[in-house]
Amino acid sequence: MTDLTAWRVEWLRLWRSHRLLALLAVFAFLGFSEPLAARYLPDLLRGSTGSRLTVTAVAPAVPADGVGGYASNSLQLGLVVVVVVAAFACTIDSRPALTVFYRTRVRSFAALLIPRAVVTACGAIAAYLVGLAAAWYETAVLIGGPDAGAMAASALLGSVYLAFAVVVTAAAGAFARSSLGTVGYALVVLLLLPLVGAIPRLGSWLPSALVRAPDALVRHSATAGHYQYAVVSAVLSGAVLLLAGCRVGARRETG
Amino acid sequence: MTTRTAAAHAVRTHSLVRDYGGGAGLHGVDLEVPKNEVYGLIGRNGAGKTTVLSIIAGLRRADAGRVEMGVAPGRTAFCPDTPEFEPWLTAAEVVRQSLGLAASAGRGEGDRGRERESDAVARRLAEVGLTEAAQRRTGGFSRGMKQRLSLAAALVLDPELLILDEPTSALDPTGRADVLALISGLEGTRTVIFSSHVLPDVQRVAGSVGVLDRGRLLFQGTMSGLIDAYARPVWEVRVRGAAGPLAERLRTLPWVVGADAGQDGRLVVEARSAEAGELGLARELGSAGARLVSLNPVDADLETAFLTLTGERIPGGGGADD
Numbered sequence: 001m002t003d004l005t006a007w008r009v010e011w012l013r014l015w016r017s018h019r020l021l022a023l024l025a026v027f028a029f030l031g032f033s034e035p036l037a038a039r040y041l042p043d044l045l046r047g048s049t050g051s052r053l054t055v056t057a058v059a060p061a062v063p064a065d066g067v068g069g070y071a072s073n074s075l076q077l078g079l080v081v082v083v084v085v086a087a088f089a090c091t092i093d094s095r096p097a098l099t100v101f102y103r104t105r106v107r108s109f110a111a112l113l114i115p116r117a118v119v120t121a122c123g124a125i126a127a128y129l130v131g132l133a134a135a136w137y138e139t140a141v142l143i144g145g146p147d148a149g150a151m152a153a154s155a156l157l158g159s160v161y162l163a164f165a166v167v168v169t170a171a172a173g174a175f176a177r178s179s180l181g182t183v184g185y186a187l188v189v190l191l192l193l194p195l196v197g198a199i200p201r202l203g204s205w206l207p208s209a210l211v212r213a214p215d216a217l218v219r220h221s222a223t224a225g226h227y228q229y230a231v232v233s234a235v236l237s238g239a240v241l242l243l244a245g246c247r248v249g250a251r252r253e254t255g
Numbered sequence: 256m257t258t259r260t261a262a263a264h265a266v267r268t269h270s271l272v273r274d275y276g277g278g279a280g281l282h283g284v285d286l287e288v289p290k291n292e293v294y295g296l297i298g299r300n301g302a303g304k305t306t307v308l309s310i311i312a313g314l315r316r317a318d319a320g321r322v323e324m325g326v327a328p329g330r331t332a333f334c335p336d337t338p339e340f341e342p343w344l345t346a347a348e349v350v351r352q353s354l355g356l357a358a359s360a361g362r363g364e365g366d367r368g369r370e371r372e373s374d375a376v377a378r379r380l381a382e383v384g385l386t387e388a389a390q391r392r393t394g395g396f397s398r399g400m401k402q403r404l405s406l407a408a409a410l411v412l413d414p415e416l417l418i419l420d421e422p423t424s425a426l427d428p429t430g431r432a433d434v435l436a437l438i439s440g441l442e443g444t445r446t447v448i449f450s451s452h453v454l455p456d457v458q459r460v461a462g463s464v465g466v467l468d469r470g471r472l473l474f475q476g477t478m479s480g481l482i483d484a485y486a487r488p489v490w491e492v493r494v495r496g497a498a499g500p501l502a503e504r505l506r507t508l509p510w511v512v513g514a515d516a517g518q519d520g521r522l523v524v525e526a527r528s529a530e531a532g533e534l535g536l537a538r539e540l541g542s543a544g545a546r547l548v549s550l551n552p553v554d555a556d557l558e559t560a561f562l563t564l565t566g567e568r569i570p571g572g573g574g575a576d577d
Contacts (some may be wrong), residue, residue, distance in 0.1 A: 004351035007361060009341070016343035099341035101408070104312055104333045105356035253315045 006111060010089070010119035019085045023127035026081045030074050031134030035066030039142040062147040064219040066139030067132075071154055071214030074131055078189065079165055082124040087117045089181035090173035091248060094182075099254045109174070109249035117170035117242065121163040128162055129218045131156055146218055153224040154214035160234050161210035165190055167238040174245035174252075207234035256403040264325050264417050265290045265446035266311055271320035273306050281306055282470040283320070287391040288463070290325060293442050295461030296450040297477070297561060304450045304466040308333070310417050311448070323385060324416075326446065329360065332414035337420035338405035342394030346385050346404050350376045353408035379407040384433055398425035406434065416446045423456050436462050458557040469566050478557065485560035488529040490536060491521065495546035504543055510535050521549065 035042075038061045062083045092112050093099050102112050139146055165186070172185035185209055193208035203209055209230035216222035266288040273281045281303045288294045298304050309315040311322055311334040324331075340349045356370060364532050378528065380389050383403035388396070402425050409417055419438070423431045431453075439460045441447050453456050457464065466474040474481055494501060498516040505514035505524055512532035514524045526532030540547055 004355040006356060009344070009352055009355075012348075013341065066526055095335050095339055098341070099336065100312075100314060100335045101332060101340065101353075101405075102356065103314060104331070105353060105360065105412075107329070107360040111356075115460065175437050233501060254309075 004078055006106075006115040007119065010115045012114075013089060014119060015122045016088070019089070020123050020127070023081060023085060023123055024130055027074055027078050027127040027131030028134050029131075030078060031131030032138055034069035034073060035135055035138040035142055037058065037137075038069050061143050063144045064215075066143050067146045067151065067154070068136050068215040070135035070215045071158060071189070072212075073130055075158060075161060075211045078128065078131070079162070080187070082120075082127075082162055082165055082185055083169050083190070084118045084185045086117070086169035087173060087186060088168040088179045089120045090166075091179045091182045092116070092173065093177055093252060093254060094179050096254055097225060099179035099210045103254055108246070109244045110198070110246040111169055113174060113246055113249060114242070117166055120170075123167040124162045124166055125159040128158055132158070146208050150220065151215040157210050157213040157217070157224065157227055157231065160231055161207060161213075164207045164210070164234040164238050167242050171241035171245035205233050205245050207237060208253035210234060257527045262333055263290055264288055264323070266325065266448070267323040268307070268311070269321050271307065271310060271322070272318045273303075273310065273315065274318055276512050279299050279303075279344075280470050281310075281317070284467070284470070284472050285475075286465055286472065288446060288448055288474060290446050292463055293438060293447040293449055293452065293461045295457035295464040295557075296448060297452075297454060297464065297557070298467035299455055299565070301469075303470040304467055305336070305382065305420055307467070308420050308448065308450060313432065317394070326415035329375075330413075330415040331418065332409035332412050332416070333418045334402070334409050334422055336402075336424055337398065340393040340396075340401065340404065340408075343392055344363055345390050346380060346396070346400075346407075347376050347389040349404055350379055350408050350411050352479040354411055357412050360481075375411055379411045380404075382437055383407045383412065384430065389453045399427060399430055402430040403430065403434065406437070414445065416448070417441065418448045420450050421452065422514065423451065423453060431456065454558040454561055455480065455556070457526060464557070466561060466564055481564075482555055482557060482560045483529060486529075486555045487553075487556075487559055490524050490528040490532060491549075491551050491553050492524060492536070492540070492545075493500065493548040493550075494520045494522065494540075495548055496520055501540075501543055501545055505539060508535065509537065523553065 006209070041061065069197050090113060092102065106112055132151070136146060136151055169182060169186040172189070173182045176182040176185055190208075193206055194211065197203035197206045197208045207230055210227060213222070213227045213230070217224065264287050266286060268284055268286040271281050271284040271286070279301060284303070284307060288309065296304050297308065306315065310317050312331060314333070317339050344352060345440055351372065354375070377386070377389070380386055383406050385400065385403055385407060388400060388438065393401065396404065403417055406419070406422060422438070423434055426434060430577055435456055438447055438449060449457060449461055458478060461478055463476065464474070464478050466481070474485070492498070498520045502514040502516040502522055505511045510527050512525040514522060524532070524536060526535065536550070
């Protein structure tokens with residue numbers, strides 16, 4: 001019989017509560033549907049309008065359309081699902097009696113929060129990569145093979161952004177008393193960041209710059225080097241947020 | 256503030272204050288919980304029991320005062336009145352999770368230090384009567400089953416101090432008897448603080464007792480001391496023949512508050528004090544030439560003492576304030 005450590009419990013949470021399945025389903029759906037939409041968009045438009053003039057305005061699909069579409073939607077629509085899943089895992093004080101069980105057995109709040117954040121982030125990244133692989137495969141079959149180097153960079157930067165989003169949610173979970181409250185706080189932060197990023201020179205320093213990175217990479221309108229500051233700021237601000245969440249959570253009363 | 260002490264007490268609180276406003280909370284509570292005894296904490300709803308227990312367990316902070324712990328750090332386990340667990344874990348997994356969390360925090364190995372983990376888990380589940388439900392997920396558990404599981408998950412940590420907040424409130428009569436026997440068996444090896452509304456349960460297992468009312472400790476001492484001091488000195492006497500003449504005779508005595516005759520030679524006598532009744536009743540029965548069938552104290556229980564102490568009306572029966 002193996003130890004039931006906090007890490008294993010978090011894996012069981014992801015698996016037995018079907019949250020991993022939900023993440024995989026959403027990202028896989030996006031991965032399969034976006035290249036399909038990109039490939040058949042002209043046909044769809046022709047069918048819906050019956051006008052040849054409209055169709056001529058739509059450029060023929062290129063591999064970047066299939067993968068780029070997935071990359072954009074997965075880091076927007078998929079992100080919402082990731083935030084919800086992370087919020088329900090990381091809002092430790094949402095069920096007071098359960099919190100008592102946990103808090104009376106560990107010395108630090110970090111021992112509760114960090115495994116939840118890390119395991120959820122791993123689940124989210126795994127789902128994102130599965131969706132990306134699906135998009136890659138279907139794009140290659142329907143439109144043509146995308147650039148492998150750009151795909152690898154997209155995988156890396158998209159993963160960094162999703163991990164950052166999970167950490168933001170985990171930190172919000174330490175402040176909120178309910179899972180829905182956590183979802184609200186996290187989405188406000190994640191949606192406000194791109195607005196702040198509209199300020200000249202600041203945008204490339206914010207983690208939100210990573211949202212556009214996969215699409216830009218597969219279209220070769222940017223290289224991975226363009227996003228080095230965003231990666232650094234995502235890692236640093238993520239660490240600071242996690243530390244703040246642990247401190248706030250440790251000070252909170254329960255029972 | 257919580258400090259450690261090497262005294263004979265597992266827990267001592269000094270002028271503990273927690274003000275929730277409007278009179279609610281704690282207002283200078285000095286609890287003294289003797290080591291390796293079962294300590295009963297009783298009081299009405301809102302008396303402050305859960306607040307005291309939460310502060311001792313480190314879940315809440317006091318506005319003023321301090322807690323002195325006579326047990327090693329990390330050797331305290333707390334069972335809330337309505338425990339919850341991850342619904343997708345089985346009962347055995349919850350107990351293993353309890354061990355795993357405590358071990359990761361460097362809180363010692365609990366039962367695992369003495370036996371294999373699987374044995375420890377199985378033994379604790381058996382003790383609380385959950386062997387058959389060991390592989391069932393807790394999402395379908397009743398509140399009573401969760402209370403038993405909470406106790407198993409606490410005991411597997413081999414705690415020096417076990418804090419139980421209303422541990423029998425959701426149990427059926429059999430379950431209650433089992434759990435009370437289990438708690439009673441801990442006396443001598445562990446300290447247990449046992450809070451309950453079910454006063455007969457407390458009377459059955461606790462050697463010491465504290466009575467909280469509106470955030471103040473009204474009484475603290477041994478169970479027998481509380482009953483002796485606050486239970487009404489009433490006896491039910493049964494004599495051969497009619498009890499009416501005997502009741503009339505007793506009512507003339509200065510130490511007798513009341514004497515009411517009933518059917519079948521029954522008679523209820525209330526004395527001004529326990530001592531006066533104990534000395535005078537047997538003497539008077541003898542001098543009256545009554546043929547005594549039985550003589551039993553009435554209301555000499557925790558419930559009566561509690562109601563007397565807190566100034567409550569003594570009801571016909573039932574708990575003090577559920």
